[in-house]
Amino acid sequence: MFSDVEFLSRLQFAFTIMFHYIFPPFSIGVGLLLVIFESKYVITRKKVYENITRFWIKIFAANFSVGVASGIVMEFEFGTNWAQYSRFVGDVFGSPLAAEGIFAFFLESGFLAILLFGWNRVKPGVHLFSTIMVALGSMMSAFWIVVANSWQQTPVAYELVEFNGHMRAVITDFWGMVFNPSAMVRFGHVLVGAFIQGSFLVISVSAYYLLKNKYVDFARKSFSIALFIATIASISQLFLGHEHGKVVAEYQPAKLAAYEGLYETQTNAPLYIIGYTDPETKSTYGIKIPGMLSFLVHGDTNAEVTGLNAIPEKDWPPAAMVFQSYHIMVALGMFFIALTLFSWFLYFRNKLFSSRIMLRIFMFSVALPVIANQLGWVSAERGRQPWIVTGLLRTSEGLSKSVTAEEVIISLILFILVYILLFFVWLYVLDKEIKHGPTDENSPEAGYQSEEDFAETISKF
Amino acid sequence: MDFNVIWYIIVGVLLMGYAILDGFDLGVGALHLFSKGDHNRRILLNSIGPVWDGNEVWLITAGGALFAAFPEVYATAFSGFYLPFMLLLIALIFRAVSIEFRSKEENKRWRKGWDIGFSVGSIIAAMLFGIAIGNIIIGMQLNSERIYSGSFLDLITPYTLLTGVFNVVMFAMHGAIYLTIKTKGELQTQVKKWAYRAYTLFVILFIPLTGLTLLQKPEMIANFSFGNVELPGAKHELILDHQFAISIFAWLVVVLNILSIMNIPRMLSKEKYIGAFISSACTIGALIMLFALGIFPNMIISSIDPANNLDIYNGSSSNYTLRTMFFVAIWGMPFVIGYTTLIYWTYRGKTELNDSSY
Numbered sequence: 001m002f003s004d005v006e007f008l009s010r011l012q013f014a015f016t017i018m019f020h021y022i023f024p025p026f027s028i029g030v031g032l033l034l035v036i037f038e039s040k041y042v043i044t045r046k047k048v049y050e051n052i053t054r055f056w057i058k059i060f061a062a063n064f065s066v067g068v069a070s071g072i073v074m075e076f077e078f079g080t081n082w083a084q085y086s087r088f089v090g091d092v093f094g095s096p097l098a099a100e101g102i103f104a105f106f107l108e109s110g111f112l113a114i115l116l117f118g119w120n121r122v123k124p125g126v127h128l129f130s131t132i133m134v135a136l137g138s139m140m141s142a143f144w145i146v147v148a149n150s151w152q153q154t155p156v157a158y159e160l161v162e163f164n165g166h167m168r169a170v171i172t173d174f175w176g177m178v179f180n181p182s183a184m185v186r187f188g189h190v191l192v193g194a195f196i197q198g199s200f201l202v203i204s205v206s207a208y209y210l211l212k213n214k215y216v217d218f219a220r221k222s223f224s225i226a227l228f229i230a231t232i233a234s235i236s237q238l239f240l241g242h243e244h245g246k247v248v249a250e251y252q253p254a255k256l257a258a259y260e261g262l263y264e265t266q267t268n269a270p271l272y273i274i275g276y277t278d279p280e281t282k283s284t285y286g287i288k289i290p291g292m293l294s295f296l297v298h299g300d301t302n303a304e305v306t307g308l309n310a311i312p313e314k315d316w317p318p319a320a321m322v323f324q325s326y327h328i329m330v331a332l333g334m335f336f337i338a339l340t341l342f343s344w345f346l347y348f349r350n351k352l353f354s355s356r357i358m359l360r361i362f363m364f365s366v367a368l369p370v371i372a373n374q375l376g377w378v379s380a381e382r383g384r385q386p387w388i389v390t391g392l393l394r395t396s397e398g399l400s401k402s403v404t405a406e407e408v409i410i411s412l413i414l415f416i417l418v419y420i421l422l423f424f425v426w427l428y429v430l431d432k433e434i435k436h437g438p439t440d441e442n443s444p445e446a447g448y449q450s451e452e453d454f455a456e457t458i459s460k461f
Numbered sequence: 462m463d464f465n466v467i468w469y470i471i472v473g474v475l476l477m478g479y480a481i482l483d484g485f486d487l488g489v490g491a492l493h494l495f496s497k498g499d500h501n502r503r504i505l506l507n508s509i510g511p512v513w514d515g516n517e518v519w520l521i522t523a524g525g526a527l528f529a530a531f532p533e534v535y536a537t538a539f540s541g542f543y544l545p546f547m548l549l550l551i552a553l554i555f556r557a558v559s560i561e562f563r564s565k566e567e568n569k570r571w572r573k574g575w576d577i578g579f580s581v582g583s584i585i586a587a588m589l590f591g592i593a594i595g596n597i598i599i600g601m602q603l604n605s606e607r608i609y610s611g612s613f614l615d616l617i618t619p620y621t622l623l624t625g626v627f628n629v630v631m632f633a634m635h636g637a638i639y640l641t642i643k644t645k646g647e648l649q650t651q652v653k654k655w656a657y658r659a660y661t662l663f664v665i666l667f668i669p670l671t672g673l674t675l676l677q678k679p680e681m682i683a684n685f686s687f688g689n690v691e692l693p694g695a696k697h698e699l700i701l702d703h704q705f706a707i708s709i710f711a712w713l714v715v716v717l718n719i720l721s722i723m724n725i726p727r728m729l730s731k732e733k734y735i736g737a738f739i740s741s742a743c744t745i746g747a748l749i750m751l752f753a754l755g756i757f758p759n760m761i762i763s764s765i766d767p768a769n770n771l772d773i774y775n776g777s778s779s780n781y782t783l784r785t786m787f788f789v790a791i792w793g794m795p796f797v798i799g800y801t802t803l804i805y806w807t808y809r810g811k812t813e814l815n816d817s818s819y
Contacts, residue, residue, distance in 0.1 A: 061561065062561060062562075062565070065514075065557055065558055065560070065561035065562075066558060066561075068514060068517070068557060069553070069554040069557040069558050070554065071521075072517070072520075072521060072550060072553055072554070072557075073550050073554070075521050075524045075525065076524055076539055076546065076550065078528065078535075079524075079528070079535045079536050079538065079539030079540060080539045080540055080542075080543055080546055080547065081540070083536035083537065083539070083540035083608070084536070086528065086532050086535055086536040087532055087533055087536045089532075090528055090529070090531075090532020090533070090535060090536070090778060091529075091532060091778040091779050091782045092782075093528070094525065094527075094528035094529030094530070094532055094535070094778065094782075095529045095782060095785070095786055095789070097524075097525040097528050097529065098522065098525035098526045098528065098529040098530075098786060098789070098790075099525075099786075099789055099793075100525060101518065101521050101522030101524075101525040101526070102522060102525075102789065102790060102793030102796075102797065103793055103796070105518040105521055105522065106515070106518055106522070106793070106796060106797045106800050106801075107796065107800060109514045109515035109517075109518045109800070110515055110799075110800025110801065110803055110804050111800070112514060112515075113510075113511035113512065113514070113515065113804045113807065113808065114511075114803075114804070114807060116510075116511070116817060117510060117511050117808070117817050117818070118807065119817055120815060120817070121807065121808075122807065161779075164533065164606075164607065164775055165606070168532075170778075170779040170781070170782070171779070171781060171782050171785070172781070174781075174782075174785045400536070400540035400543070401540070401606070401608050402540050402541055402543070402608050402609045402610065403540055403543045407543050407544055407613070410544065410547075411543070411544070411547040414547060414551055415551075418551055418554060418555075422554070422558060425558070425562055429562055429565045429566075432565060432566070433565070
């Protein structure tokens, strides 16, 4: 296992991308909320909205920097560990990555400087504009990277040509590649997942303040706005997820069959609420709704859904795993809808902010959208296996030929150590910022500019 | 001129932008531990605070552009440089988060830890960029599949170590000069001393390194030798057709390079810091231009057989993609220039600390 470059490279990619993907959804989700908070401030000029905006900018900054730092790794890891894959897809896959740099990252980083340091330096309107641009930049970044990934899922608008003695995919229609069959629905799904994750963070922190009975006005206002976004996003996710499922059924039937543990092509195919599948015995157990899968995919309980039997066994995704990751993701999505709707019921009876149980649930719920987003990607990527590009290139064919197992072990250990450190520092900083709270009168540099330090420095030169 | 040449130029411009912009903030990082006292260190950090992230985007975009336009080069280079590259990524991670996290806690040990992370990360990153350039000049062991067939240790030779150190010194000089613009008073006097020292070291290294490069790889000047030096493999027809004009142009760049190096201390002594910064930026720009002209049309040179070289044709994407992405890049260029100008304009002048500083 640890002498297998493929296993190690996949492990490293999974580890680095999953770590990275903790952060961008927070940035996208909190970014959207920052736009709302700051718009309210610019329109009403109320101090509380200034406090809300400035507090969340600090959280956004800490999150953004870990996102950027772990994101640089992703830009180059295709080349380092997946060189043959890069040769195969570079013509297609490189384009959205380059576009992401040109259109999203420059926009984001340019206006981020004003967002973070410009509060006293530019007019409120200019600052708001910068916040909008940063939020837009983070969404555009999501767009291009989802486009690139979606092409791997549903490759179109390409032709295979021989080049330097190997095959490669070459774009025949740029916009056809960009708007490949799964790109837009997956972009929507990812974006809304990020909105849920970001708004749950804001809700969680607000709930914590309300439980401590601190910054009550601040916390109620943040809570309500974030809850509104979380509700709309959770409900939209149901429909987007459904649309995405139909695209998967059409273009990646093996993936859908693995999601539901469907081994036989059948009409009246069932949908499992909860269960367990065993690819060895080709059987699935659990609580099911007969005909529901057929209905969701084709709008007709009697329609036929392709099972894994229609696909050669060597091309099966790891069904036992994706069955679970997919079902937990869906269950979490349903939970978000129920939780947010029930909260509005309490809200209009003026009971939400006084219900300690609800506040406690919300405080701890922040981890759930993170898990849901991670599991969604696990389902999407593991469900695509054994292909790295669906139907065109196997994952095992995409490795770098010049990289040895020892080298990957070294880099993997380095990443694990560094990322564990980063993760705890990030949590620590977040915890400190949250406990410190929104008011920020004492500037941190006071008392630090000691003259002895100065004199000592000068005397050395 | 075909799209392959245009993309070679675009990737070159992105790398030049990266070297000039992130060069100074890596340089500030390399010098960071020399500054004493929390206030001074915060001034240093905040002098690059609003801009370092944007500067790093040049690297990410250069990576994306390389992937899109020259996927074979992207694949061979990064898998070939596997361990150095992983080290580079870790170094860049450390310096990025150090900038953000340092100010979050007043504890002296906490701050010292991130100071070290920031500075050591910056030095390692600058060093590894230099080592990479050195390897491309001297040639890598590309086999007939144009894949790197050497080992990690083959990448670390006295020559490439020298280019690595040279790059650290050059960036430190560039960073110190940048700091003369952003600081005032005692601190400015101090960074000015750093600038002079780094400059001296730079000149001391520059002369033997240039000599050594020409001795080991005389073909680095083949493209602008008025046809006198042969390039192993073949010269590009663009070079052959415009032998004279390109040679004149390149030697003008050489003159520009030398003049801007000589101009740096002149500007510093006149306290024209922006002028000194422009001179060091021109120095870096000219060096990259000469490097790019020197290896053209190759992108990675094989030390085994010139037939294994990766060039702008056998390493590139299809013509359709190069053309499409060219228009995408043209569309994006005004925006990129616009944002970059915007942040440097907004944060012009001396660095001051306030409640949103690091």
